[in-house]
Amino acid sequence: MNKIFPKLMMALAVAAACNAQAQKAAPVAASANEQATSRHFASLVSGGQPKSAELTLFFTMMPKGGDLHHHYSGAIYAEQFLHWVDKQGYCVHKGTYQIETDAGKLAMERAASPATRTCISGEAVMLDNGMLAELLQRWGTKDFYNHSALQTPPDRTFFDTFGYFNPVASTNTADGLRTLKQRAINENVSYIETVFELAPFTVNADFDKAVLAPGLDSAALNARLEALLPVLDKDAGWTGWLEAYKKNVDSASAGIDDEQFTMRYQPFVLRFQSPSQVFSSMVSAFRLARENPKVVGVNIVGQESTYVSMRDYKLHMQMFKFLKTKYPEVKLSLHAGELALGMVPPEGLQSHIADAINVAGAGRIGHGMDIAHEANALATMKAMRERGIAVEVNLTSNDFILGIKGDAHPVTLYRKYGVPFVISTDDAGVSRNNLANEYTLFASRYPTSYAEVKKLSYDSIRYSFLSAAEKQRLSAQLDTRFKKFEADVAAGSATAAAAAAARPR
Incomplete structure (x- = not known):
């Protein structure tokens, strides 16, 4: 031990001197640190078995930009x-x-x-x-x-x-958002775009009967949709709920945004409700997105394989299309294609993702799991690549809910055909999971590089629904955070190398 200790101290002193020298040459150091981080990451994923514990440490430390597929209640x-x-x-x-x-x-x-x-x-x-x-x-x-x-x-x-x-869940939103903010900061996540609360809805039995009538064409459907709008405006219960929702967003989100962290909100629609409930919920969600800058998009959620969800899927996409003509500035991130072979008859797997982007006008796709079964998959992925429509990849929930992982996961297809994607959590509280673990799963299951995972972090800001100015601000913050991260990794690698050199052989 007496022989080892001086050797270890000398090695650590050399490492410290190298780190101090690196601090003096800032521009060169940044590049050198990035290269050192890239080499270190490559060592974690090379060989037959990824180094899971070290990958977990790496991704816990790494700035992860944003989480774009995040459910408020499911995250608690x-x-x-x-x-x-x-x-x-x-x-x-x-x-x-x-x-x-x-x-x-x-x-x-x-x-x-x-x-x-x-x-x-x-x-x-x-x-x-x-x-x-x-x-x-x-x-x-x-x-x-x-x-x-x-x-x-x-x-x-x-x-x-x-x-x-x-x-x-819905009566403690301010407390819940504060918890999620602090957890994100602890995990080096700077932005969350959360599916927040169910958008207000109402029921209209006559509307339900009319829009579900066999043979209804798109012109007749649009007429029905148009006719319901003034009816909603006269519904005191619906308008009152809408006003309460606006106040809840403002009160619950007070104090959440600061220099370290930003959060934005998506009202959601439940796809297994009746048509009048779904449409009135969509209308309120679009209005919220137009009127409140913190509400940056609209989403539709709920198990996609249930009878009503499947029966009304195309109807829902037509409803979105109708409202997009009235609110063209409102962005859509739609759960689509969260299905696996055997969950529904095979014809039910053929067009959900295509309909979400080509009919509804979705700007992002949540899950997108059944793309390999779609009738025009190559054309759909080409359109997504050309339009910059990103897929929100949720490895843990895709594995648990659908039983799809590894090479069977369509992230392999999206990567091959150049479709942008981001890594996200879905429902981290339900899965008892976090974003660092999702990155760890990605790096453990698929050949990747530091350049790719770093790009995924930046892409989570690029494909967010934030304004251009906010994207620029958060990207600049990421620049600073990555410089520190890479310096820390480079220093840690030097220290680990010194400790390894001092170990008895």
Whole structure:
């Protein structure tokens, strides 16, 4: 040990001297540091087995630009929802793990003795290790593949989680956004474009019947859509909800944006609702995007393989097309093609992505998983490349929900045909995941380089729905952050090399 210690100290001193020298030559150092970072990254992905722990460290440290496919409620971890259960005076039912919100039932539970209560506080759930473990299996995907409890298929498990925590997700948005902001800063993410809250809707049975009538042509459909607009404006419930939504965006987002972090919002439409609900929700979402600069786009979400989602898919795209003519400046990021062979009949896989870009006018595609099955896949990808329509790639949820990963994932096709794509999280709270891990999965599964992953970080700003000025500001911030990151990696590599040289052989 006495022989090793001086050797180690000398090696570290040499490394420190090299780092100090590098600090004096700023322009040269930046290039040298980038090259050193590139070599270090190559060492992590070379060989037969990627170095997962080191890749995790690398991507945790790396500036990751933005997360463009991000669901607000799906990003919150279950533990925070349990705190909100207590904050609102609710309780969680034993066995079902549903949140009780009814005032009368809550009063009955509070009046019962502790031993006979069937509904308990969020803190009580967290203090019971067994209950907490089971709750996390229902409110998220934790332990799905390594426990033997009876469970639904992966896609149902994933989509069912929202029904558990929704009662508290939408009533604590300011607190939730602050949590997501701090988590993003800790993870070196500077921008989030979140699918925030369900856009206001209303029901019109006559409209539903009319637009679902067989043989309705596009002119007749547009006439029906046009006729509903003044009806919506006279609907006090819908207009009141719309005003409340505007206030919620402003109040919840207060104090979120600063020099370190920026967040923007997308109202969403639920694709498995009735046509009148979907269209009225679209109208409110488009109006929100036009009137509030923090609302930068409109989205449609919900399991794509359900009967109503499939039946009404083309109808929904026509609705988007109609509204895009009235609000051409509003941007669309549409969940499309989140399907796998066998989930629906094969003809259901043939045109969802193409319809989203060619009919609805989508500027980005969420998931885009069934592209290989589409009837005109090559033409669709050519159009996406030429128009700069990026795909939001969500490796963890694509694997869990659809069972698609590795070479079966269409990111391989998008890369081959030059379609832009970005790495994103989808529902990090449900998956108990983060953006660094998504980058780690990408680098572990697909041959890549430091130049490509760095470009993906910048592309997450480039393909955002931010204004040109905001993109320029965040890109300039990325320049500064990458210079520091690359300097840190270069210094760390020198230190690691010195430590390796000092190890006994």
